[in-house]
Amino acid sequence: MMEKLEILTASAKYDVACTSSGASRSGQPGSLGNAVSMGICHSFAADGRCISLLKVLMTNGCIYDCAYCVNRKSNPTRRAAFTPEEIANLTMQFYRRNYIEGLFLSSGIMRSPDYTTEQLIAALELLRNVYNFRGYIHVKAIPGADDVLLSRLGLLADRMSVNIELPSQESLNRLAPDKSKQSILKPMGLIKNKITENSSDLVKYKHTPRFAPAGQSTQMIIGATPDTDYQILNLTEGLYKKYGLKRIFYSAYTPVVEDSLLPALDTKPPLLREHRLYQADWLLRFYGFEAKELLDEAAPNFNPLLDPKCSWAINHREQFPVEINRAPYETLLRVPGIGVRSAQRILKARRAGSLDFYALKKLGVVLKRAQFFITCKGKPLEGLKVGEHTLLRSLMSGQELAKFQQPEVEQLSFFDDSYMAALPEAGRAATFGKGV
Amino acid sequence: MFKTTALAYTYDGSFEGLLCCVFESYEWKETPLAIHSLEEGQGLLLESKWIETDSVKADRVLRSIPLKISPEAEELVRLGFWSNAMDKEMLLLNFLYLGFTHGRRVMNMLADDTVSALNKAVQQLRREGHHYLGFVRFSVYGPVMAAVIEPRGYILPVIEDHFCDRFQNESFMIYDKTHGMALLHQPGRQAIIPLQEWIPPEPDEAEAAYRRLWQGFYNAIGIKERKNDRLRASLMPKRYWKQLPEMNGNAPALPALPARQEQTARRLKSGRPRKLQ
Numbered sequence: 001m002m003e004k005l006e007i008l009t010a011s012a013k014y015d016v017a018c019t020s021s022g023a024s025r026s027g028q029p030g031s032l033g034n035a036v037s038m039g040i041c042h043s044f045a046a047d048g049r050c051i052s053l054l055k056v057l058m059t060n061g062c063i064y065d066c067a068y069c070v071n072r073k074s075n076p077t078r079r080a081a082f083t084p085e086e087i088a089n090l091t092m093q094f095y096r097r098n099y100i101e102g103l104f105l106s107s108g109i110m111r112s113p114d115y116t117t118e119q120l121i122a123a124l125e126l127l128r129n130v131y132n133f134r135g136y137i138h139v140k141a142i143p144g145a146d147d148v149l150l151s152r153l154g155l156l157a158d159r160m161s162v163n164i165e166l167p168s169q170e171s172l173n174r175l176a177p178d179k180s181k182q183s184i185l186k187p188m189g190l191i192k193n194k195i196t197e198n199s200s201d202l203v204k205y206k207h208t209p210r211f212a213p214a215g216q217s218t219q220m221i222i223g224a225t226p227d228t229d230y231q232i233l234n235l236t237e238g239l240y241k242k243y244g245l246k247r248i249f250y251s252a253y254t255p256v257v258e259d260s261l262l263p264a265l266d267t268k269p270p271l272l273r274e275h276r277l278y279q280a281d282w283l284l285r286f287y288g289f290e291a292k293e294l295l296d297e298a299a300p301n302f303n304p305l306l307d308p309k310c311s312w313a314i315n316h317r318e319q320f321p322v323e324i325n326r327a328p329y330e331t332l333l334r335v336p337g338i339g340v341r342s343a344q345r346i347l348k349a350r351r352a353g354s355l356d357f358y359a360l361k362k363l364g365v366v367l368k369r370a371q372f373f374i375t376c377k378g379k380p381l382e383g384l385k386v387g388e389h390t391l392l393r394s395l396m397s398g399q400e401l402a403k404f405q406q407p408e409v410e411q412l413s414f415f416d417d418s419y420m421a422a423l424p425e426a427g428r429a430a431t432f433g434k435g436v
Numbered sequence: 437m438f439k440t441t442a443l444a445y446t447y448d449g450s451f452e453g454l455l456c457c458v459f460e461s462y463e464w465k466e467t468p469l470a471i472h473s474l475e476e477g478q479g480l481l482l483e484s485k486w487i488e489t490d491s492v493k494a495d496r497v498l499r500s501i502p503l504k505i506s507p508e509a510e511e512l513v514r515l516g517f518w519s520n521a522m523d524k525e526m527l528l529l530n531f532l533y534l535g536f537t538h539g540r541r542v543m544n545m546l547a548d549d550t551v552s553a554l555n556k557a558v559q560q561l562r563r564e565g566h567h568y569l570g571f572v573r574f575s576v577y578g579p580v581m582a583a584v585i586e587p588r589g590y591i592l593p594v595i596e597d598h599f600c601d602r603f604q605n606e607s608f609m610i611y612d613k614t615h616g617m618a619l620l621h622q623p624g625r626q627a628i629i630p631l632q633e634w635i636p637p638e639p640d641e642a643e644a645a646y647r648r649l650w651q652g653f654y655n656a657i658g659i660k661e662r663k664n665d666r667l668r669a670s671l672m673p674k675r676y677w678k679q680l681p682e683m684n685g686n687a688p689a690l691p692a693l694p695a696r697q698e699q700t701a702r703r704l705k706s707g708r709p710r711k712l713q
Contacts, residue, residue, distance in 0.1 A: 001649065002648065002649060002652050005649055005652055005653055005656070006652050006653075006655075006656045009652075009653050009656035009657050010656045010657075012657075013656065013657050013658070013659055014659070026601055027601040027602050027603070027604045028604065029604050029605060029623070030604075030605060031604070031605070032602075032603070032605065032606075033602055034601050034602045036569070036598070040566075040569045040570045041570050041671070042570040042571070043570070043571075043654065043672065043680065043682055044667075044668045044671045044672040045654065045657050045658035045659075045668070046658035046660075046663050046664075046665070046668060047658045047659045047660075047662035047663055047664055047667075047668075048662075048664040048665075048666075048667030048668045048671060049658075049659075049662075050671070051654070051657060052570070054653070055657060090649070093646050094646070094649075094650060094653075096574065096576060096581065096603075096606070097573060097574045097575070097576065097581075097646065097650070098570075098572050098573055098574050098583070099573070099650050101570075252662075254659060254661045254662070268661065269661055269662060271662065345546050348544050348546060349544060349545070349546040349547050351544045352541055352544035352545045352546075352547075353545070353547075355547060358547075359547030360547075362546070362547050362549075362552045363546055363547060363552075
């Protein structure tokens with residue numbers, strides 16, 4: 001059992017989705033478990049990523065041969081498979097001990113997409129109907145499976161996901177010849193329609209079983225192909241709008257197999273790039289930004305030195321400064337150093353009296369960044385000097401600089417011209433003049 | 437305005453007791469320099485006034501909070517009392533002075549030093565409570581389950597409903613070693629009671645096996661190319677590790693040592709002189 005668990009966990013570890021959020025369900029006598037909409041992290045792995053679900057594959061055997069995948073048919077790795085009974089029992093035992101918030105179940109494709117989906121259904125039916133498990137379940141929809149089977153699966157799970165894997169059709173053709181954009185988007189569309197249909201049924205009939213109440217998510221691999229951040233962010237925006245996705249996860253490509261089409265095995269995962277994409281994703285979902293505001297054809301990649309919001313603000317100096325005591329919420333959100341929480345606090349606190357810079361600090365505003373973009377009662381911060389040098393240096397956090405200075409973490413050349421060009425003229429002097 | 441006296445109040449450490457301190461302060465129109473609970477004793481060379489806990493007085497103060505300030509203020513005061521903020525008693529007293537003066541407006545005065553400090557303390561308590569929704573680890577002993585926690589703030593009431601809802605059919609106990617309290621639950625019944633000491637029994641074979649499986653899972657899920665100890669320690673601070681089986685059985689560096697010894701060990705390793713005890 002231990003060996004199986006280790007093999008099937010190791011095979012699932014590149015799946016990023018680990019959140020347990022979005023569904024709310026109270027406990028019930030005779031059942032075990034509930035679901036909490038904000039999600040609960042139960043542990044953190046050595047790589048710092050959150051563990052909230054028992055994340056395993058049903059089997060790591062697979063009939064497909066996707067180049068980037070550790071479970072590809074042609075990769076000589078140890079194979080194992082769980083029975084539905086084993087999955088259900090392990091989930092219950094871990095859940096009782098409060099090790100986990102629920103189950104994340106995916107699988108290699110065994111025999112056929114339909115057969116695989118039937119196995120997933122069997123495991124989930126055991127959990128829900130025999131063990132009366134009310135905890136969180138995230139399940140992978142298998143592309144190519146029958147609609148009827150996918151619908152049954154969605155009624156047993158809280159969240160469903162289909163992985164986009166690669167951001168463009170060309171990349172898919174190259175690296176995942178068995179998959180097509182269509183085979184991924186079709187189940188995604190089906191899930192979306194089921195969720196919409198279900199929510200109108202819920203209004204009509206009180207006891208309609210819920211279809212994937214926590215919505216659907218997807219993930220894509222970053223850095224295995226030449227796709228730009230601009231392409232990725234546009235795709236992201238489209239998926240949020242068109243398919244109503246709840247989350248999109250980005251996974252810095254970690255080489256697992258040798259392949260002439262892929263980055264070499266000693267390539268480090270592009271963690272900083274992944275980080276910038278998550279920051280931008282946040283700006284789309286919670287800060288009212290659009291992809292085309294953040295990047296364009298001319299500058300299709302994020303600046304490694306500045307976070308996307310700072311980059312945007314520097315290029316839109318005409319929209320600043322913002323008066324803290326009058327600006328609407330949406331405008332406050334666009335100020336670097338002001339997040340969702342501090343913007344809400346500002347709205348609340350200014351009802352009790354007007355705010356100065358000292359007050360902002362107490363509300364959690366990061367003045368180091370915000371100071372250049374705001375006024376309080378019409379005045380900028382006393383003694384503030386806004387030269388390009390000070391500005392840029394202040395906006396780059398020490399952490400980000402440190403990350404950038406560790407080329408072993410990030411495979412960007414420090415003197416890569418494209419990144420140099422992305423910096424404003426004087427900024428280059430400010431950053432590189434110090435001889436970092 | 438009240439006059440500040442060179443007085444410290446001493447009370448029994450209960451929430452009711454603190455409310456009686458508030459009552460006393462208003463009755464005599466005096467502001468104490470400090471408020472100490474019995475257990476912590478008094479460090480200052482102040483004259484100390486013993487405040488007797490009187491449920492009638494406590495009740496009067498408590499009822500006035502939602503009336504004169506707001507229902508949210510009452511919750512804030514309770515949570516503030518459970519936090520482990522420095523001088524939380526004076527903080528709460530000052531907050532109530534402000535509240536009784538400004539009414540419900542005080543809840544918006546986020547930039548005020550007192551309000552801001554109290555909000556921070558409560559936020560910290562809530563954050564710790566949320567952490568423990570994930571970091572509580574039960575061991576299964578036959579028909580019952582038990583967990584030990586060592587929180588800084590008094591979070592049992594914060595996490596009570598969550599666990600009682602989640603494990604409705606189970607009999608379980610969460611023992612708070614720091615505060616000597618335990619949350620007990622049986623189907624249909626729950627209570628938080630004082631419990632001075634409790635030593636968990638040795639796990640049986642099945643329990644040990646599931647702990648090993650969990651450790652195996654934990655080790656298999658991390659991606660070694662992305663190893664990031666600092667990130668992990670900031671998301672899961674080391675003070676929680678002691679009660680986490682995944683961090684005990686196999687923590688790479690000096691797992692069993694308490695934090696301070698570990699620091700010393702690290703200092704030794706890095707070649708800096710060892711501080712004499």
